[in-house]
Amino acid sequence: SQTIHQWPATLVQPVGSPLSLECTVEGTSNPNLYWYRQAAGRGLQLLFYSVGIGQISSEVPQNLSASRPQDRQFILSSKKLLLSDSGFYLCASRRLAGALEQYFGPGTRLTVT
């Protein structure tokens, strides 16, 4: 079974500072990878997804970007954080072969002050 790692677990950053969140996946190859954000008391919003190395699709226009430098590594970045970027960031993985369900990493809780 696959295991998804995210770090850091918690982050407090000032407005205007840069951001880098990392997600790595073990136990599967060529997964589809996803970044979601969950604002307090809200549902999950899909931010980016990737079907392979260097292939990124953006779902919501914003000041965030994503990259996939390796098959099982997915990075979420920002050059300048906004207050509205605060939230719970979740990385998810779906195996290409088999069922369609996605499995989530433990998440990063970001507070922009």
Add this chain to the structure above:
Amino acid sequence: GQNIDQPTEMTATEGAIVQINCTYQTSGFNGLFWYQQHAGEAPTFLSYNVLDGLEEKGRFSSFLSRSKGYSYLLLKELQMKDSASYLCAVSADYKLSFGAGTTVTVRA
């Protein structure tokens, strides 16, 4: 796009049964998923329906009617640990769109 509706909150007694309804409108339907999310934690996968009918997994069952754009999650023999948010998600084009979630509170 997707439009997914589920109730905001439900309360039930320990040992009882609760049914969480989910209605959706979508194009390119691949399947419907239910996730459980405890406060402060990541969602965990519960069930998946791609064809009409009932899928049973222990105390949890999920039903799908594609023609009606309707699903429900049935939680039986409720336990205190079942207090959580339950997320309905629709897969289209191999991407998931989530409802806002239903917070279930189990009381003794």
